[in-house]
Amino acid sequence: MQGEAGIASRSSPLGKDTAYWGMVLLPAVFLATLYLVPVISVMVRSVTEPTLGLDNYAVILENKAIRNVLGKTVYICAVTTALTLLFGYATAYAMCRMPEREQRLMFFLVILSFWISVLIRTFAWIAVLQPQGLLNDILIGIGIIDRPLRLVRNDLGVIIGMVHYMLPYAILPLFANMKTIDPTLVPAARALGASPRKAFMTVFLPLSLPGLAGASILVLIFSSGFYITPALLGGGKVVMIAEYISVQMSETLKWGLATSLATVLMLVVLALTIAMSRYMDIGDTGKKT
Amino acid sequence: MKDALSFEAVTKKYGAFTALNNVSLDIHAGEFMTLLGPSGSGKTTMLMTIGGFVEPTAGHVTLDGQKITHLPPENRNFGLVFQGYALFPHLTVWENVFYPLRVRGMPKAEAEPKVRDVLELIQLSHLAERFPKQLSGGQQQRVALARALVFSPELLLLDEPLSALDRALRKDLQRELKDLHERVGTTFIYVTHDQEEALSMSDRIAILRDGQIEQLGTPSQLYEKPASIFVANFLGKSNFVPVHDLDVQGADVRYTVGQDQFRLSRGDAPLPQTGELSLALRPERLTLYRNREDAPENYLAGKVVKVTYFGQLYEAIVSTQSAGDLLVTVDLAHSEPRIGDRVWVGWAIDSGVILAGRPVDADDAYAG
Amino acid sequence: MSRIVAWMTTCFLVLPILIVIPVSFTPKRYLSMPEGEWSLRHYEVLISGGWLSSIGDSLLVAICSALLALAMGTLFAVGHWRLNNGVTRNLRLLLLLPMIVPPIVHAVAFYQAWSILDLLDTYFGLILVHTMKALPFVVLSVTASLVNLDPRLEQASRSLGASARQTLFYILLPQVRPGMLAGGIFAFITSWDEIIVAIFITSRAVYTLPKRIWDGLFDNVDPAIAALGTIMIILTAIGLLIKDRYEKAQKT
Numbered sequence: 001m002q003g004e005a006g007i008a009s010r011s012s013p014l015g016k017d018t019a020y021w022g023m024v025l026l027p028a029v030f031l032a033t034l035y036l037v038p039v040i041s042v043m044v045r046s047v048t049e050p051t052l053g054l055d056n057y058a059v060i061l062e063n064k065a066i067r068n069v070l071g072k073t074v075y076i077c078a079v080t081t082a083l084t085l086l087f088g089y090a091t092a093y094a095m096c097r098m099p100e101r102e103q104r105l106m107f108f109l110v111i112l113s114f115w116i117s118v119l120i121r122t123f124a125w126i127a128v129l130q131p132q133g134l135l136n137d138i139l140i141g142i143g144i145i146d147r148p149l150r151l152v153r154n155d156l157g158v159i160i161g162m163v164h165y166m167l168p169y170a171i172l173p174l175f176a177n178m179k180t181i182d183p184t185l186v187p188a189a190r191a192l193g194a195s196p197r198k199a200f201m202t203v204f205l206p207l208s209l210p211g212l213a214g215a216s217i218l219v220l221i222f223s224s225g226f227y228i229t230p231a232l233l234g235g236g237k238v239v240m241i242a243e244y245i246s247v248q249m250s251e252t253l254k255w256g257l258a259t260s261l262a263t264v265l266m267l268v269v270l271a272l273t274i275a276m277s278r279y280m281d282i283g284d285t286g287k288k289t
Numbered sequence: 290m291k292d293a294l295s296f297e298a299v300t301k302k303y304g305a306f307t308a309l310n311n312v313s314l315d316i317h318a319g320e321f322m323t324l325l326g327p328s329g330s331g332k333t334t335m336l337m338t339i340g341g342f343v344e345p346t347a348g349h350v351t352l353d354g355q356k357i358t359h360l361p362p363e364n365r366n367f368g369l370v371f372q373g374y375a376l377f378p379h380l381t382v383w384e385n386v387f388y389p390l391r392v393r394g395m396p397k398a399e400a401e402p403k404v405r406d407v408l409e410l411i412q413l414s415h416l417a418e419r420f421p422k423q424l425s426g427g428q429q430q431r432v433a434l435a436r437a438l439v440f441s442p443e444l445l446l447l448d449e450p451l452s453a454l455d456r457a458l459r460k461d462l463q464r465e466l467k468d469l470h471e472r473v474g475t476t477f478i479y480v481t482h483d484q485e486e487a488l489s490m491s492d493r494i495a496i497l498r499d500g501q502i503e504q505l506g507t508p509s510q511l512y513e514k515p516a517s518i519f520v521a522n523f524l525g526k527s528n529f530v531p532v533h534d535l536d537v538q539g540a541d542v543r544y545t546v547g548q549d550q551f552r553l554s555r556g557d558a559p560l561p562q563t564g565e566l567s568l569a570l571r572p573e574r575l576t577l578y579r580n581r582e583d584a585p586e587n588y589l590a591g592k593v594v595k596v597t598y599f600g601q602l603y604e605a606i607v608s609t610q611s612a613g614d615l616l617v618t619v620d621l622a623h624s625e626p627r628i629g630d631r632v633w634v635g636w637a638i639d640s641g642v643i644l645a646g647r648p649v650d651a652d653d654a655y656a657g
Numbered sequence: 658m659s660r661i662v663a664w665m666t667t668c669f670l671v672l673p674i675l676i677v678i679p680v681s682f683t684p685k686r687y688l689s690m691p692e693g694e695w696s697l698r699h700y701e702v703l704i705s706g707g708w709l710s711s712i713g714d715s716l717l718v719a720i721c722s723a724l725l726a727l728a729m730g731t732l733f734a735v736g737h738w739r740l741n742n743g744v745t746r747n748l749r750l751l752l753l754l755p756m757i758v759p760p761i762v763h764a765v766a767f768y769q770a771w772s773i774l775d776l777l778d779t780y781f782g783l784i785l786v787h788t789m790k791a792l793p794f795v796v797l798s799v800t801a802s803l804v805n806l807d808p809r810l811e812q813a814s815r816s817l818g819a820s821a822r823q824t825l826f827y828i829l830l831p832q833v834r835p836g837m838l839a840g841g842i843f844a845f846i847t848s849w850d851e852i853i854v855a856i857f858i859t860s861r862a863v864y865t866l867p868k869r870i871w872d873g874l875f876d877n878v879d880p881a882i883a884a885l886g887t888i889m890i891i892l893t894a895i896g897l898l899i900k901d902r903y904e905k906a907q908k909t
Contacts, residue, residue, distance in 0.1 A: 019821030023736030027729040027792065028748045035755060035789050038770035042762065045769070087666045094663030106667050108897060113670040115893045117850045119870045120886040124673040126878060127680055127688050134676060134690065167670055225759025227853050232874055242761040249768060249857065262765045266758055273757050340816055362815040369816035375809040379831045389817035392827070440818065 039266075046260035056260035066244070066261075073240040076155065076230070077223040080162040084219050087163075088170030089212065093204075095171075096178045107175075114168035122232045125161045126152065129233070153235030161229040169222060170215045177211025217276040221269050241265055292353075293318040293476045294339065294444060299348030301334055301500075308334040309345070310500040317493075321470050321477045325487040326497035327523070332480045333448055335497070339478065340446050341365050352443065363392075368437030368445040368475075372452060374429045376421040382432050383408070383417040389440040407439045410469070427458050434466075438473060447479045451486065463490055484524045488512065496520055514558055518644050521569040528575070529567040529648045530612040530641075535560065544568065544643065547611020551587040554638045561645035572618040574640040577605065577632045584635035591615065593630040607634050674890060681883035688878050699884040708869065708881065715866040718780060719848040722787035726844040729788070730795025731837055735829055738803040739811060749796070756793035760853040763790070768857045778862045786854050791844035798843060802836025 046056050060066050091110075095103050113121075128134045129151035136148040151157050181204065189199040227242035234243070241261060248258035294316045301309040309331045316322050324332040337343040339350060341362035349358045357365060376385050386408060390400040408414045411431040421429055430450060437445055447466075451459045467490050470477050481487055487494050488508045496503045496511065496519075504516045515521035518529065534550075536543040542553050542560065546568070553568075577593075578584045591607035594614070603619040605626045615634055619626055626632065683689045684696035702708060733752055737745040755763070767786050768777075776782030810832070814824040830837070852867040859868060866885075873879040 017740060017821075019825075020736040020739045023732040023825075024740065024745050024748060027733040028751060030729060031751055031754070031789060031792070034785060036751070038766040039754075039758065039762065041769060042766045087662065087669075090659045091663040091666045094659040098660065098663075106663065108901075109667050109671045111897060112890070112894055113674060115846070115897070116674055116886075116890060117867070119850075119852060119867055119874070120677060120882070120889060121674060123870070123874060123878070123882050123886060124677050126874065127676055127883070128673050130688075133688070137690075164670065164673065167666065171666075221757075225761055227761050228871075242759070245761050245765060246857075249765060255769075258765055259769075262762045266762045269757065269759055342812060342815075362812070363818050363820055365816075366818070367816065369813065371809045371813060373807060373809060375807060375813035377810060377814075377828055388814075388819070388827070392814075392817065392819035392823045436817065446816075 049256040056256045084166040092174035157233040161233040295351040297349045320492040323487040323491040330497040331500040368442035370447045374433040528570040572616045575617040584633045588635040677886040681887045702881045711869040723844040725788040726791035734799035764857045787848035794843035795840035798840030799836040802833040
């Protein structure tokens with residue numbers, strides 16, 4: 001009978017459902033005009049300014065400064081993603097096996113960190129890492145060093161800030177994914193003679209790979225377009241693509257360059273998103289590869 | 290009798306799949322019509338078309354002569370009782386029943402007595418302030434009924450309303466529904482796959498199969514005079530005895546089973562013309578005799594191979610030479626048949642219907 | 658072993674944020690720890706004109722965009738739930754787009770577009786952008802609420818005589834209240850915290866809190882930001898605890 005009821009609810013044509021079409025179309029038209037048009041015009045402008053054609057993209061490929069920025073972006077994103085997933089995976093894994101109260105506490109702390117605004121978080125890192133900041137004060141005070149460490153305005157500072165921001169975005173999905181892995185599988189492997197390490201490597205790890213892949217892509221997506229933290233902690237010395245674009249917009253007014261870089265970034269992110277949707281739900285009803 | 294609703298040559302296709310194939314049906318005002326059939330036969334699609342949730346690919350639905358095929362559900366004034374009751378979980382029983390009157394803009398003074406009356410009708414006045422999840426299945430069912438009746442609909446559509454309930458409760462509610470129908474007088478269109486339910490409650494039954502009406506008639510018409518093996522199989526149990534060489538003699542027809550010839554007094558029931566033929570014989574129309582002299586005009590020799598005890602009766606399977614295994618109902622007035630007994634299986638000359646074809650499962654001479 | 662790493666990671670996550678709290682009490686005018694002397698001067702600054710007006714701007718924009726996003730997002734989610742065909746599924750991808758596209762791209766797009774439409778540095782302009790950015794969250798949230806809703810409730814309501822509008826308000830919306838609440842909160846926070854687009858499309862007339870913080874972070878890092886941060890940490894912690902209690906109560 002299930003099938004019949006399902007058929008019945010699928011069938012009515014436009015006439016009876018005008019109200020519902022209205023509900024769907026209102027927001028869609030709103031977005032199509034006020035959102036899609038501006039975004040698409042970015043792409044259009046990238047091939048029309050200053051002249052018609054793919055000049056801007058040629059510049060991107062040839063200009064040394066821009067290539068450096070892109071290279072730096074890729075480098076930092078790669079390192080950030082690697083570190084985030086390493087520590088994030090370990091954390092999620094530990095959370096799965098913790099007693100409930102400890103798990104809830106850790107979960108609460110991770111979520112708390114997740115909800116704090118990126119500005120406050122970056123501010124906190126500035127307070128900690130700057131030459132006259134907390135960390136250096138403590139280290140100098142204890143006598144470990146006598147000159148402040150350079151922890152901001154370099155790759156290290158940016159990476160620290162980014163990893164800190166990205167960790168919850170890795171821990172939460174990884175944890176959710178690991179919870180779905182049957183907890184009796186690893187003990188079963190152990191009972192069959194596998195050492196703890198082997199059981200983990202041959203049973204748990206493979207099962208968690210889709211979640212790991214999904215989380216990695218998610219972190220990569222957020223890192224590539226990240227503006228705030230790298231701009232603040234990079235202090236102008238470490239320039240990633242988002243900051244470079246903003247400079248073209250606000251200072252050099254090279255709109256052709258700004259829009260073409262934005263287009264490249266957007267297309268990369270869209271490609272990554274499509275890749276990610278094979279591993280993770282973006283709210284659709286469970287698509288599996 | 291006045292026609293309340295007419296279903297005229299309705300076809301419904303979903304892509305390549307045909308759910309309803311040129312179906313026509315006239316439903317009389319005030320009757321209890323059941324749409325009976327197996328899963329996928331189209332009965333729910335038919336009900337949903339009447340209700341206005343499914344648009345036919347072709348054909349019309351007419352109410353009192355007016356075409357309502359494209360009228361949206363909220364304008365049809367039909368009551369609909371769903372399988373899962375679909376009670377609004379955030380509203381109390383009272384608010385649920387009041388809902389149809391509220392959306393019609395009926396003033397409270399006029400609506401309240403109606404709600405009270407219908408709650409009394411289903412005997413749930415004392416639960417008016419409860420929420421659906423606080424009620425039992427049977428009570429929820431009654432609230433769904435009350436809600437569908439409170440606005441005095443022209444038609445009440447019921448989509449397998451009792452299938453989620455256990456057997457004892459189902460029987461009680463079947464009786465209550467039938468009572469309700471008699472008291473209220475509204476036309477009921479009832480969908481079910483349970484043939485016992487259909488037989489006990491309906492004024493008329495339409496048996497559906499693969500999107501078409503296989504047979505339409507009163508319960509006894511369908512039971513006693515099935516038009517096809519499918520219908521005979523679907524309603525109750527039946528034996529199918531292979532017969533050949535029909536010899537029509539007025540109101541009687543002689544038929545041959547194996548080597549023996551028997552007589553059927555069939556009245557004016559139509560006879561299939563060609564092809565393989567079967568005689569549908571209900572198990573309760575067969576009687577076991579220990580002596581051949583006691584047997585009526587039609588009888589076959591056989592040996593009891595299986596006996597099942599059902600409390601009120603026995604079912605015996607008797608193996609015969611020319612008719613295969615026959616299922617026979619034996620009531621307690623007769624002595625218990627035992628495996629190995631050599632018996633005579635007899636049936637009256639007005640028992641049985643000759644149908645075209647043979648049952649699909651070759652080794653099931655009987656079915657149920 | 659992994660447990661140690663996990664707790665180290667968690668400390669790494671939380672401790673720097675907590676630094677903000679003592680810093681907010683420093684008596685000095687620059688970022689420093691309060692050594693012995695604790696002062697509320699930076700909290701007092703928050704109640705002064707500048708910060709207060711930014712709080713007001715942020716509140717106005719956040720509330721308006723949250724309400725707009727809630728209205729449109731809920732309508733879409735309900736319509737899609739009911740119709741669920743190829744067209745609406747593709748439209749849903751459109752609705753989720755603002756969540757996928759990097760914020761800097763939004764900044765470029767809307768800076769361009771709003772300068773043409775003369776919406777730069779206006780409340781309306783910012784509210785529009787924030788509404789669009791919040792829509793995906795509302796859609797996802799309300800959709801999650803709808804997943805377990807029996808479609809026959811909608812059919813029952815229609816069969817009983819209710820129009821689509823009546824069905825929406827009397828039957829469907831009450832069922833998705835949790836989703837709407839969560840979506841509304843997400844929408845509010847999305848707007849409240851939004852910085853990148855605000856940097857580019859607002860300047861003087863509209864001065865949201867994140868923008869003020871951002872400017873403050875560049876010049877002389879103002880400890881008032883620490884005070885603000887402390888308040889936000891406390892509010893967030895309280896909010897999460899309330900949510901926890903609420904969810905526990907719902908389960909019983």
